[in-house]
Structure formats: structure tokens, C-alpha cells
Amino acid sequence: MDSAVEVLLVEDNANDVLFMQRAWRRSQIPNPLRVVSNGAECLEYLQKSTRDTLGLILMDIDMPRMNGLECLEQIRANDDYDHLPVVMLSGSQKNHTVSQSYKIGCNSFIEKPSDYAELQQTVKLIHTYWKHNRLPIE
């Protein structure tokens, strides 16, 4: 993943956004982290953004207006974005949600750590993983 590739965080909780941003910064990840607060905003963002710079979506599940699963479904149903890798980040550990997410077409399902130190570790791992993976836009 080239350092110029943007990552989009879809998260409604302001705390979690802040923790993610801190972890992102502290882990010295060069890629820009864009933030929208729910599924609907995510779709809007996808429509108007320059598609060639967005390379990865980190998606919370429990959100108002449009939740993560619905949003994922829309993304997979749209020819323009269905190639984008989506990593589900969830507080829920329900098996049903996990399998549902994969069925719809997520690329990874990560349990959102409640502890900040762990979150920072997780963020590092995500970055490391995608750094070595080729993204469709590259």
C-alpha cells in the first residue's frame, strides 16, 4: 500500500474516531485517514471522491442511519466500488454478524479492541498487512 493511498474510517463514535486517529498517528502510518460517521456518509463520500486515491475502508458495524452491513451491501452492489477492500471493525462478537459480514463480502473482520494499547497494536497490524498486499487501485 503506497503511502499516498487514502484509508476511509466509517465510525459514528467520536471517542473511537479519536482513538483510531491517535493510534494511526502514534503508529506513524503515513497514509491519510479520512473519516465519515455512518454508512450513508460513506456512500456519499465514495460518489464524490477521486476514486483512484481511496484504497481501503475500515467499517464500524453498529451505526445510525445506515449500519456497516447495509453499507457493505451497497458497496458490493455497485460496479464502481465493488472492488474496494473493506475491513469490518466491530464491538460485536456475535458469530452471526461475522458470517453475515463475510457473506456480503468483507475482506476481513476485526474485533475492535476496547483497550487503547491493544487498539494501537491492531492498527499497526492492519497497516503492516495491507502494506504487503497489493490493492486494486495500484
Add this chain to the structure above:
Amino acid sequence: MNLYEQIVEKQTELICRFLPDGTLTYVNQAYCDYFNKKRSDLVGKSFMPMIPEEDQPKAAANLAGITPENPVSSVQHRVILDNGDVRWQEWTDTFLYDENDNFIEGQAVGRDITEQKELELALVDTTQLFEAFYNDAPLMMAIVGFDGSATRMNTRICDVLGYTPSEMKTVTLEARYVAEDLLKRNAIWGELVEQGGAQTCELRMLTKAGDIRLTEWRFTADQSSQRIYCIGEDVTEQRAMQTQIRMQDLQFRQIVEAMPDAIVYANPERNIMLVNPSFTRIFGYAPDDVLGLPTQVLYTDPEAFIKTGAQRFNPTSAVNYDAVPIEFRRKSGEDFLGEMIGVRIMDADGSVIGYLGIIRDITKRVRLQQELQDLNDQLELRVEDRTQEIRDLVHKITHDFRAPIRAINNYVSFIEEDYSAELDETGISFLTAIRENTSYVGSLVQDLLDYYKIRYNQSYTFAPVNLQQQISAIVRRSDSNTLGTITVAEQWPSVYANASLLGQALSNLLDNAVKYKAAGRPVEVTIRPQNTDTHWGIQVADNGIGIAEQYLEKIFGKFERLHTQQEYDGTGIGLAIVQSVADVHGGKVDVASKLGEGSTFTLYLSKDLK
């Protein structure tokens, strides 16, 4: 034989003459015939020996009583004939005197009066008999002339009216009748005098003391003697008793008729003899529809009729007042569920004279029970819904609490990381206070979540748990080892339990045991097994501060804390969780404690778990 002599000889009466000493000087032919002796055998001998000894004085006295002034006297006595027969005779003796009043000779004329005497005696006997009955009978008897004059009244009349016999002589019966009853009697007597015959009536009479007695009289008119024979009885008590019996009978009948249950009385052949109005109301049969019919017509199933016969309606069945549910059939053909009590009815000798069935229509009750059951089921569903709601709510609340608590902790960390250089000691201590508080709220939320999870989880599975291993593991895992000496017994039973709940409860007990330590002595905790008939027990005994007796009951309550957070930290839910775990395991938690010496908690698990 001269004419005089011939006349004497031909007399049918007995004639004799005798000297003062009784020596016969002459007897006529009739005399000889009577005694069946020859004249020569009689003349020259005394007649006294022919008289029985007991009558001789009477005969002698009669002779001695005759004087010249009173020369004729009669006497009755018996004689003994040669054949042994005893006969009665009546003699009229005449003494002849000379001019100087010297006795010359006695002459006697006699006749046989045996038959007359027997009749007389029989009459005396009859009279005595009559008098005995007349006076001793418990009946009042009187003989009254058509003109109203009383000839006789027996003593029973005196007894009933309270007079002595002599007082009674001055009292008339008419005066003792209650006025209107006298009118009634007079009317009856009027008819009797005119038409004869007999009539019976009840009349009230007044005693001397003024009490009223009820008397029943039978009046019989005798036209020939112009008399009315009155036979009466004092029936006051008898009537009172009859009235009482009638009243009781009436009361019983009213009770039976007022009963809301159907009553069927049947004879030993189980044919219906009596039913009450509720029977008609419940079964629809009028009494005439079923009287005499076998009770089988009331049963839906003939088998049930046979069964009740075997169980209740037979001469040897034991008395049983339990109600039996039976399906009965109304006249309309509709079946209904009834409840019947069936018993034998016996006479005073103990022989069965019939059977009594008391039947209650329980259709309504059954329907109400069903409705109640339905309501209960609905209520249970509603409770289930509510419980689910509470479960969801608790989950939501605790879940939603945890996130901001972690966020606060994170921010505190950020401040410590980013700004510690700019904070003085007080600022740092504030951050520490924030951490302590969020940590407390964090464990509170966790404990609450645990508690409600146990409380509202419907089903737990139980599996064999090796207590030895589980307890050792808990002791190893916890930091209690570093706080004191924990001694675990070596012999433990294998029990059925939910391992995770049991672990949580034991862990809480162990935490408490080391937490409330007494100042000045090292912590010592002993964990050992207990065994009762029904339960396995796990006992955790400490040497801590102990609990005052008045607080023992409070400690299992949720959020009950006996100490401030500064003295001993904790959420106050730990023991409530232990209690819930005991509940889930069909057991209980016991506590024994002495303030200042230590506490012993025992968690009991049912042996019935599978």
C-alpha cells in the same frame, strides 16, 4: 208314717234335728241321699266331723249364738262328702225350748249352695280384677251418666289433675276442661247421647295448679245404662315430643331442599327413592321422572355406574368422603362433569338401608380453572417477555457503560502521556482519582452484568466437576496467595455443577475471605468440604474482621456494603452473585461469624443435579 212325717220326708231340702252337742236325732231322706248314707249311720252321731276343720268354729259359733229370745240363725259352711267332694251348704237353725227356756232340740233346714257360692266367688274375682285395672291403669277412666252425673272416676284422673282422691270428690270434670274445649266435648256428647257409638277427641284440661294438660279421650255411649264410658290419656309429653320430631323432620327436609348440591337417595338396589330440588335444577329431571329408576340413568358411562357401585355404593365399602369426579348426563342428554360424594346409610343395627349421593356440577369450576390456567400461562409469557426485556436492558446498559469508561481511561492515559510534564502533583492525583473511580464503575458494571446473567439465564447445564482441581486452580489464579495462607483440604467429592458459575462463586468467596482481614494478624483461610444428606458443601473459613450478628442477614443483599469504599473496596454484589450461584445449584449459602474473629461461608450444592 204320719202326714207331717211324710211332708218332711218328701222335702228336697235337707232337714235334720240334733241335740245341743250336735248329735243327730233325725235326718230326712234328702239328707241321707245328699250324703249318700243310711239314716242309721247318721242318727246318733254328731254332724260336726262332716264339716271341714276350718269351718267348724263358724258352725259352733252359730249354734252358740242362738238364744230363746233369738231362736233362729243361719250359717254357710262346707261339708266333706264320702267321695271327697267339698260342697257349700246354707243352714237355717231353729232351737226349740220348753216353757222354762230349756233347750229341747235343734232343727235345721239346709240346701246346697255350692254353685251359687262359686258364682259369688267368681264375681268377687272379676270385681277385684276390674278394680285393679281400673285403679292401676295409666289411663283416666270415668263413667258419667247421660245427665252428666259422674258415677266413678279413677285415681289416674286425680293424678293427672293434681288432686287427692278426696279432693276430687268435690271436683267435676266439666270444671277442669279449658272453656272452648268443654264446648267441643259437649257437642260430641250431644251426638253420643242421641246416636250412641264412640268418638275420640283431644281436650285440654286444667290441673289444680293451673297447668294445661293435653288429654286424648275416647267416649263410648251405652244407651241401655244411659252412661258414657270415658277413657282418657295424658298425651302432653307425647305430643310435645311428636311436635319436636316433626319440627326436626321439617328442619332436615328444609336443609336437604336448600342444599345447592343434588342429593340422590337410593335403596340398597340402587333405585332412586328421594331427590331434592337441586337435583331437578342440575339434572333437569322432576322427581316423578326418576323415582324408582336405577341411578344408572344419571351416569354418562354405564361403567362409571358399576365402578361407583364397587367403590362406594355397596354394603361393605368403607366410609369415604372424598369427592369423585364423574361424568353425568342430564335429562336433556347433555353430559357434564360432576363431583360426587357417596356414602352408605345404615339403620341402628348397622344394616345398609340405602345409599346417598351428593353431586356437584363442577362445569363452571372446571371452566374457571381452565381460564385461570390460561391466564397463568399468559402471565408467564408476559413475565418471560418482561424478563427478556430486562435482560436486554441490562445488557444494553452495562454494554453502553463500558465503552465510555474505557474512553475515560484512555483519555487519562493520553493526558499522562502527553501532558505529564505540565501537571503538578495535585493534577496527577486528580488523574489517579479519576482512574480509581472509573475502575470502580467498571467493576460494578462487570459484577452487575455477571449477576444478571446468572439471574436471568433460564438454563444452565451441569457436568461433573472435580472440586479438588477447580478449587486449587482458583487459589492459584487469584492473588489471594500473596495476601495470606490458603489451606485447601485434600479429600473432595466429585460433584455435578456448572463449572464456570461455581468458579465465579468460589472466587468471590475467596476474595472476601482475604479482603476483610483483621489488622495485626496474618490472613489464614481454610477451604474444606461439607456433606449433608442432600447437599455437598464447600466451606471457606477466614480469620478476618468477622460480621456482627445484626448484619448477617444483610450481607447477601445486592449493593449491601458494611464498609466504606475507603476501608474495603468492592461493589457489594459479590455475595449476591454467590447466592445466585447457590440458587442455580438448588442450594444455599450459610454464614457463621464472630465479630473480630472471622467468618465462615458455606456454599451448598444439591446432590440431585444431573
